[in-house]
Structures are given as C-alpha cells and as structure tokens.
Amino acid sequence: MPSQWEQIVVDAEDPARLGRWWAEALGYVIVHDQPGEVEIRRSRDELPGLLFGVSAEAKTVKNRLHIDLRPDDQEAEVERLVDMGARHVDIGQGEVSWVVLADPEGNEFCVLSSKRE
Secondary structure, three states: OOOOOOEEEEEEOOHHHHHHHHHHHHOOEEEEEEOOEEEEEOOOOOOOEEEEEEOOOOOOOOOOOOEEEOOOOHHHHHHHHHHHOOEEOOOOOOOOOOEEEEOOOOOEEEEOOOOOO
C-alpha cells in the first residue's frame, strides 16, 4: 500500500503566529497546538495538513515548494490576504495571470485567476 500524504512542514520563526495566519487565510482549523509546533487542516480528520515548526534561521531565498490558491474572485482574495499581512513579491514572474504574494514570514505563494467555469 502506498504512503498517505500526512502534511507539509513549514519552518517558521514563530510557528504559532504563522500557523494561525494560514488557518485564517485558508479557513482551516488548528488541530495541534504545542509550544513550537502548530498543525492546521481543512477539518480535524481531513489530511493533508500544514505543520508549522520552529526554525533557527530566517528565510533567505525563494521557496522551492509553494502553495497555489484558486479563489472565486482573485482580486478580492488578494486584497483580503494583503489586508491580513501578506505582501506582493516579484520573483521574476513577469506578466502572468496569477499574483505572487508572501506570507508574514516571507514564504511565497500564488493566488491564481478565478475558478474556471
């Protein structure tokens, strides 16, 4: 039997703050909250999750793995995320249909164009 995808681990300077930020951004729930470690999921029993753990170093280079979000309304979602503390970043994407943002600790993610009909 193949392995089951349990979670993606995200190194963070402040796992509690970043985990809560992503929980709000995605509408997820916190399923594990210990000092130095927070896990969020869509629902308590639904995998995969995002696990935020302590990292001694600050982020310094572009992520090699990132999250793509597909909202109903790209412009409104970008505005909501920026209001929550995300920021626009240029990673050399040029003229594209998606918007590249960074979370409060600088992790890049993309907000894709609105859902396809």
